[in-house]
Amino acid sequence: MTLSIVDLAEIRAVATEELVFTAVRDALVAHAEGRTQLPPPIALVFPEAGGDCHVKAGQLAGAPYFGVKVATGFYRNAERGLPSNSGLILVLDATTGVPAAVLADEGWLTAWRTAAAGALVTHALTPPDVDEVGVLGTGLQARLQVEWLHALRPLARVRIWGRRAEAARRVCDELPLDARPATLEEAAGSACVITATPSTTPLAPASAFAGALHVTGIGTDLPGKGELPPSLFPGAVVVTDDHAQCLDHGDFGNAVRAGVVGSEVDVPAGVVLRDGVERPAGRTIADLTGLGVADAAVASAVFTALSR
């Protein structure tokens, strides 16, 4: 077997923004067109160790490779001086089933595809003249969502709110932009708002988002989470990366369960990226829960580039 382990340095050398943007865009469009396989993931839990393991597989029709992603979160690893999250993506040949490579990406491909999906959809749904963005959240994705969006449209002004002021300050310092810590009202009131937190309750009342023409929520990756108030949804155009997944554990699902919006009103993100959008009169909301097919598409593109 010629299976090889590809380390992060090798992955970084080929996984350019362009490669990731293209792969994620293709994955979202293909998913909207029914040209993907995205079976339900496998979950294992380790109560004694405070850990969990998720296995996701996905396939994009026509891609030369498909992927199986294994991601773990063990939340007492810090006591051992280890990062909480580990994982890898196994790349397999879609014509022969033969395992081709293990991408030991240390979680970065997931981070990049999440950033790329958010940036693509946020850019598509935000009016072209908007150059300010408000961010709720101070984690890795708070920074990456801004950086990747800035690659699609130059941002003149970024306002970041977090529960911890010093974390907001740190993210602002890391961004090569006019980025400043802000109050919740300032950040949520921007013309374009991105939420990127692990919150399980709405971050702010709907009134705080009064100035937002577009809101992208990317934090709801698992059941039980929620960032946006359900009352933000009535009258908005709702865009989802996966209808069933967003119903199950996205903010869209929370709004449907709250009874304020119908369960069939959402538009697939891939349709928005493929066809563009006529700017609606009301607000747009993108609920992005993370697409296993995007992992597979990025992994296939990375390994294809490495094989050249």
Add this chain to the structure above:
Amino acid sequence: MTLSIVDLAEIRAVATEELVFTAVRDALVAHAEGRTQLPPPIALVFPEAGGDCHVKAGQLAGAPYFGVKVATGFYRNAERGLPSNSGLILVLDATTGVPAAVLADEGWLTAWRTAAAGALVTHALTPPDVDEVGVLGTGLQARLQVEWLHALRPLARVRIWGRRAEAARRVCDELPLDARPATLEEAAGSACVITATPSTTPLAPASAFAGALHVTGIGTDLPGKGELPPSLFPGAVVVTDDHAQCLDHGDFGNAVRAGVVGSEVDVPAGVVLRDGVERPAGRTIADLTGLGVADAAVASAVFTALSR
């Protein structure tokens, strides 16, 4: 990351019969006692390439490692001079979630755990004085089931039936035993019978098994398969490796759906191995569909042995 790829030669060096028997026995007992995690597998299909991919994860409480197995079958690979089946088992640390190794086992750990589970259960359920076995099937498992059973109890007489006489002859030649090709009636009429075929219809009518005190069926690994006639089940003691899995796609499930036996009559194989059995008056039937937890247990034991 210190992730390493372990090849088949390295695996063979530590995966002794004793190691595999112990790991599989522990897995079956733990599974019967509810000390395992065995979430539903992931399946992908590749109609254009004539392929499929199955991902199974399992965990045995207390084992130092857990496993994620990826197995593919691409049935046009022969045209390319490649084997149809590929796969590997990813071993992860159950305390930290960190990937520890890729066991590039070329499917052998699955073959061995299947042989060990069959041999353990067949041995436990067959009266001690029986030293003859009839086998229906001529594939790899037909040979391995006999070899691994022979390691637990010396076999004096093996009778093998297959649809293709030359295949039965070949298996007999490979066995260092008194093994001879036989008619379906001779093989199915042995005191101990093992079925190991990919059949989707019963291999013989119940009357052909009249002389069988015990029957082990190991071929029903996927929905749509079936080896044993439902009418063999009434009055028999039925042993299953996993209740839900055997109901879903084992011969036990076929018999339940045929309405000849209740859906709750089965006894867990792990209980039989743990407690032994008083030989019942009637026939015993073991329906073994293959346990992902056995993969995890064997992978953990192999990697533990390699790490010493």
